[in-house]
Amino acid sequence: MKRVLSIFVLILAGAAAASAQSLTYYFPQIAIGGGWRTTIFISNATAAGGATGRISFATSAAAPFNANWVDEGGNNVSGGGNVIDFQLGPGESRKYVTVGDMPLTVGYAMVTANASVLGAGMYSLIDASGNIVTEAGVPMAIPLGKQAVFVDTTSGFRTGVAIANPNNNSLQIHLQLVSAGGQVLGEVVRELPPFQHFALFTDELFPGAPPMVGRLQFWCTNPMVAVALRMSPTFQFTTIPPIAIAN
Secondary structure, eight states, X not given: OHHHHHHHHHHHHHHHHHGGGSEEEEEEEEEEBTTEEEEEEEEEOOSSXXXXXXXXXXXXXXXXXXOEEXXXXXXXXXXXXXXXXXXXXXXXXXXXEXXXXXXXXXXXXXXXXXXXEEEEEEEEEEOTTSOEEEEEEEEOBOOEEEEXXXXXXXXXXXXXXXXXXOSSSOEEEEEEEEETTSOEEEEEEEEEOTTOEEEEEHHHHSTTOOSOEEEEEEEEEEEEEEEEEEEOTTSOEEEEOOEEOOO
């Protein structure tokens, strides 16, 4: 297992180095299985010329996140692997959707392209009959060193955060839970190894914290990517993009 992880870390590091002259974006959370489905939209934002790129998927443990993805025409574009290669002409767009079921697996995705592309992810919760219970979208993210997400845990709601480390060194992430009045209610430090990811609710990060409105702010030496989710007691949810905070 350690050998597999080491090889995959080298692959990701090589992809990051190779894309030094291109553009790199991230989807901080990918969820497949256990009733969850992820959809990714990619579009060529350039007026002329084509865009060539790749979407690479990693699990929380930095292992290859293998799954079947189909495009808008129903064609399998991943072959059960962890990579989708794409080519987009001027103004073209693609839609990629996970198919099949598996035990719930989460991770993140890295998008590299040789030209400016636009993208959005959509998370859907599906019932046993295949009907969408609820879904929400989120734009692609760029790494930030210090950021925050809004928190609302009143009336039984839960707020969760997903953070991915796109660097080849470990991150010491400082997380603070801050009340609406600006009071720091708790602080924890989590180590996130290279190319790994975690997704936790604030009540898991800060057990015993009272119902509140405020924010979760977090920072580290090197930039990271993140997104948050607010879920109701009946599993209706929406996504919350992070905001940048000055040092």
